[in-house]
Amino acid sequence: MEKILVGLKRVVDYNVRVRVRSDGSGVETDGVKMSINPFDEIALEEALRIKERGDAAEVIVVSIGNSDARQQLRTGLAMGADRAILVETDEETDPLSSARVLLEIVNREHPGLVLLGKQAIDNDNNQTGQMLAALWGRPQATFASELVLDGNLAKVTREIDVGLESIEVDLPAVVTTDLRLNEPRYVKLPDIMKAKKKPLEQIPLAELNIEASARISEIAFALPEQRQKGIMVDDVAGLVAALQDKGLL
Amino acid sequence: MTRILLVAEHDGTTINPSTAKCVTCASELPDAEIHVAVLAEDGASLASEVAGLTSVDKVIQVDNPANSYPVAAILAPQIVAIADGYSHVFGPSTTFGKDLMPRVAALLGVNQISDIMSVLGSHCFRRPIYAGNAIVTVEAPAGQPVVATVRTASYASAADGGSASIEAVSVDADLPGHTRFIELRSGKSDRPDLQTAAKVVSGGRALGSAENFDLIYKLADALGAGVGASRAAVDAGYVPNEMQVGQTGKIIAPKLYIAIGISGAIQHLTGIKDAGTIVAINKDGEAPIFEIADIGLVGDLFKIVPELEAAISS
Ligand SMILES: Cc1cc2nc3c(=O)[nH]c(=O)nc-3n(C[C@H](O)[C@H](O)[C@H](O)COP(=O)(O)OP(=O)(O)OC[C@H]3O[C@@H](n4cnc5c(N)ncnc54)[C@H](O)[C@@H]3O)c2cc1C
Ligand SMILES: Nc1ncnc2c1ncn2[C@@H]1O[C@H](COP(=O)(O)O)[C@@H](O)[C@H]1O
Numbered sequence: 001m002e003k004i005l006v007g008l009k010r011v012v013d014y015n016v017r018v019r020v021r022s023d024g025s026g027v028e029t030d031g032v033k034m035s036i037n038p039f040d041e042i043a044l045e046e047a048l049r050i051k052e053r054g055d056a057a058e059v060i061v062v063s064i065g066n067s068d069a070r071q072q073l074r075t076g077l078a079m080g081a082d083r084a085i086l087v088e089t090d091e092e093t094d095p096l097s098s099a100r101v102l103l104e105i106v107n108r109e110h111p112g113l114v115l116l117g118k119q120a121i122d123n124d125n126n127q128t129g130q131m132l133a134a135l136w137g138r139p140q141a142t143f144a145s146e147l148v149l150d151g152n153l154a155k156v157t158r159e160i161d162v163g164l165e166s167i168e169v170d171l172p173a174v175v176t177t178d179l180r181l182n183e184p185r186y187v188k189l190p191d192i193m194k195a196k197k198k199p200l201e202q203i204p205l206a207e208l209n210i211e212a213s214a215r216i217s218e219i220a221f222a223l224p225e226q227r228q229k230g231i232m233v234d235d236v237a238g239l240v241a242a243l244q245d246k247g248l249l
Numbered sequence: 250m251t252r253i254l255l256v257a258e259h260d261g262t263t264i265n266p267s268t269a270k271c272v273t274c275a276s277e278l279p280d281a282e283i284h285v286a287v288l289a290e291d292g293a294s295l296a297s298e299v300a301g302l303t304s305v306d307k308v309i310q311v312d313n314p315a316n317s318y319p320v321a322a323i324l325a326p327q328i329v330a331i332a333d334g335y336s337h338v339f340g341p342s343t344t345f346g347k348d349l350m351p352r353v354a355a356l357l358g359v360n361q362i363s364d365i366m367s368v369l370g371s372h373c374f375r376r377p378i379y380a381g382n383a384i385v386t387v388e389a390p391a392g393q394p395v396v397a398t399v400r401t402a403s404y405a406s407a408a409d410g411g412s413a414s415i416e417a418v419s420v421d422a423d424l425p426g427h428t429r430f431i432e433l434r435s436g437k438s439d440r441p442d443l444q445t446a447a448k449v450v451s452g453g454r455a456l457g458s459a460e461n462f463d464l465i466y467k468l469a470d471a472l473g474a475g476v477g478a479s480r481a482a483v484d485a486g487y488v489p490n491e492m493q494v495g496q497t498g499k500i501i502a503p504k505l506y507i508a509i510g511i512s513g514a515i516q517h518l519t520g521i522k523d524a525g526t527i528v529a530i531n532k533d534g535e536a537p538i539f540e541i542a543d544i545g546l547v548g549d550l551f552k553i554v555p556e557l558e559a560a561i562s563s
Pocket of ligand 1: 014038039121179452453454455478479480481482493494495496497498499509510511512513514515516517520530531532533536548549550551
């Protein structure tokens, strides 16, 4: 195929323990380390491997976000993507709008495959890929742990609750990644320098004429109920006694 | 009036326990009338199983050979075809529902509320974000269907004892041929199902090999427990993926959870927050799992686990 499109969302790094602002107005993101959504890094790694096998000519990374997301796109370019597109907006888009934006990019670029993460680890929505596939009228293969291309087909192994499911989809299609699909490569310093010369196109969201969608409004943020530290026992006998105490044995 | 269409999950033979949990969630909406859609190849016995759940008002049975195996791209247009007149369309937040419901939402032109953990009103819910490190109260826009998935670990199952009517419906929808099911590889086990077991024993990276994981199975069998694992144990190939507990695995709420050789990363803890009692066995007294464990025991699992199994068996 000619092109693979990969979505990269800028999110709070997965190692950061987020804090809810004391007034409940949101989650503190000021001064917090931001990264590519880990599932998206896996999506990009998969796209690069497909290209390196000779099954695709170009890998395009796209992010919808404010200008800070250029950082994550540059990292994607350093990993090996050929060019980047930033759809610029100061307000975070809802999943349906993100899917509509991605569809617009799809209609411009005509990729043979769109690789997205299965979920963004900020909102944990797990929606955008399925929505894009629906709007595009194309197949979706979510939670992929193996992807094999075969001409105009993709065979995908999906991680589902009861085990591993294999499906076959016609291309073009949307595939969303699970963690075991691959292990993303590290970015090397010379590649970061080289990436500065790769094209990064910026398109204001307003230019795309995306149909407006009704958002789900976020009214208040709170901490989850915290579990308390319990008791420590010294040995197996102590553990058995404690379990019996609670009526669990 | 709140009219809820709930999509049942099943394997062609039995209804998945997630469905009865979604019914409980749906029944908490004010003035709820609950209809459950069963899309199957031949759904007669599945439909009567669902009709026996309390709070269900009607079962809609959609039989089609194309529904012999659940494929989101094939199910979604059928659900959209019957969704007319419903104020809400719900499904479980299992891999089945996570795959399907956003496709339904997009075809209906609405956003989805993922992982409802509590109901505050017909359009107002609470859900976890950031791997459960924050809880957000959300409100769905009025005047359009509310599509949502239900975090099943937050709900008890609806009881048996209902007697809903069953309506067979034939659906006229264009079903795509672009997505084909090939096979399902599933590690059949006689042990209690991880997602519904009252007791669960999980092992982590510390087990070191698939062979050593036998220690966990033996302890679980002595307890009559289901078996889970951390991501590290799955990644290392000790156990299959369906045993992973956590943010990207299964979210569970057993009465008793025993974590063995698991450090307690936030992504793992997300999966067990609703457990009744958490027991941790770890050789590192500083392991984060002890911060949330109800009962902690510091020591070498290779010594402790056989001892514990013997104590329980005797
Ligand atoms: C996006 C994302 C999603 C993730 N999703 C999940 C998920 O769903 N589920 C999940 O589990 N993880 C998930 N992870 C991974 C998570 O961050 C941790 O890496 C993982 O949980 C660690 O597994 P572990 O505790 O088995 O291994 P480790 O962290 O290596 O811990 C092993 C523990 O065993 C103890 N130990 C060693 N030897 C012994 C012994 N002989 N006796 C007793 N104790 C011993 C050690 O002290 C240590 O605490 C995710 C990560 C990311 C980035
Ligand atoms: N703002 C965004 N920019 C780029 N990709 C996105 C964006 N939002 C979502 N995606 C893609 O969609 C996936 C699922 O996101 P979500 O539905 O929000 O959980 C992510 O892993 C990304 O690949």
